[in-house]
Amino acid sequence: xxxxxxxxxxxDKQEIIITRLFDLPLEHLFKAYEEPELIEQWMETKVVxxxxxxxxxxxxxxxxxxxxxxxxxxTIHEFIPNVRITRTFEMEDTSFPVQxxxxxxxxxxxxxxxxxxxxxxKSISDRNQLLQMPFAYGINxxxxxxxxxxxxxx
Amino acid sequence: xxxxxxxxxxxxxPTRRSILLLLTTQAMSAGAIAVNFNTARPxxxxxxxxxxxxxxxxxxxxxxxxxxxxxxxxxxxVADFIEPFRKIWxxxxxxxxxxxxxxxxx
Numbered sequence: 001x002x003x004x005x006x007x008x009x010x011x012d013k014q015e016i017i018i019t020r021l022f023d024l025p026l027e028h029l030f031k032a033y034e035e036p037e038l039i040e041q042w043m044e045t046k047v048v049x050x051x052x053x054x055x056x057x058x059x060x061x062x063x064x065x066x067x068x069x070x071x072x073x074x075t076i077h078e079f080i081p082n083v084r085i086t087r088t089f090e091m092e093d094t095s096f097p098v099q100x101x102x103x104x105x106x107x108x109x110x111x112x113x114x115x116x117x118x119x120x121x122k123s124i125s126d127r128n129q130l131l132q133m134p135f136a137y138g139i140n141x142x143x144x145x146x147x148x149x150x151x152x153x154x
Numbered sequence: 155x156x157x158x159x160x161x162x163x164x165x166x167x168p169t170r171r172s173i174l175l176l177l178t179t180q181a182m183s184a185g186a187i188a189v190n191f192n193t194a195r196p197x198x199x200x201x202x203x204x205x206x207x208x209x210x211x212x213x214x215x216x217x218x219x220x221x222x223x224x225x226x227x228x229x230x231x232v233a234d235f236i237e238p239f240r241k242i243w244x245x246x247x248x249x250x251x252x253x254x255x256x257x258x259x260x
Contacts, residue, residue: 005244007236011165016239020247028254038257042250115247131235 009131014124016131018117026107029115030082033103045070052079058087074098082107089119096130097122161208161228169193170201174210174224183219 008017022029032038036047039060048059054077062070071092078086085103090096102118121127164170169191176182176190188198202222205211212223 003240003244005240005247007240007243009236011171018240018243020243022247022251022254024251024254027259028257029250031257031259032250032254038253041253042246044249128235131239 009127012124014121014127016119016121016127018115018119020115020117021108022113022115023111024113025111026082026105026113029113030105033085034081049073052076054078074101097126099126161210164204164208164210167201169198170205173198173201173205174229177211177222177224181214181221181223183216183221185219187222 005018005020008019009015032042034052036050039045039047039050043060045060045062048061050056050058056076056079057074058076059073060071061068073090073092074088076085076087078084082105084105085101087101087103088098089101090098099122100120102116102120104116104118106114106116108114121130165174172191173187176187184195184199184202187202188195191198202211202213206213206222209225209228212225213220214223215221
């Protein structure tokens with residue numbers, strides 16, 4: 001079966017392209033990025049701030065057992081409903097430089113849509129470092145990692 | 155030496171990628187590899203050294219010649235780098251899809 005989510009990372013480019021086909025109408029897919037309460041459900045993070053407009057900004061915060069374990073934020077440069085979101089993304093309290101994200105939303109059929117996420121990094125090595133530490137990016141994975149380390153210490 | 159980092163440096167070079175591609179069909183000696191490139195023999199040797207150092211190639215003495223083999227396990231590791239990252243997004247997007255299937259548009 002063909003994979004629904006594809007990641008393309010060329011060795012000689014400081015970028016990653018993630019594509020995903022959804023069994024959802026385009027408007028539903030975009031809505032999932034627009035409404036804070038929906039983002040909270042699928043990203044499993046708290047939306048502290050979200051201003052969907054040019055020069056707006058956002059901040060996410062993830063807690064685990066009452067403790068904040070991951071914070072991220074960014075600035076929105078373009079917000080065109082059902083078409084595109086251009087934004088920066090920063091992971092707080094990490095050494096990862098800010099990255100630039102282009103999110104393109106496309107209608108494929110009445111209830112099929114496609115998201116293309118084009119992420120640009122400061123350098124190839126920053127990109128590779130992130131790929132090698134996916135748990136740094138994944139929020140739940142951060143917990144798993146911490147738990148895993150915790151069990152190893154016992 | 156940080157091998158993890160070096161594997162990526164190794165495959166970032168186009169000549170080294172060509173060498174790896176060349177060796178996917180068969181093991182070859184340094185001389186046989188070199189004739190495929192317009193670069194000096196010592197340059198090719200240097201590339202082979204780097205690829206061997208980060209374990210992408212395995213050299214094996216065969217009579218008077220050293221033959222280079224692809225270390226498939228290591229190559230697989232390079233490809234696997236992307237997989238955990240892809241899985242995170244797959245899981246997240248699956249969640250998005252299920253949340254939105256239950257959502258009634260206002």
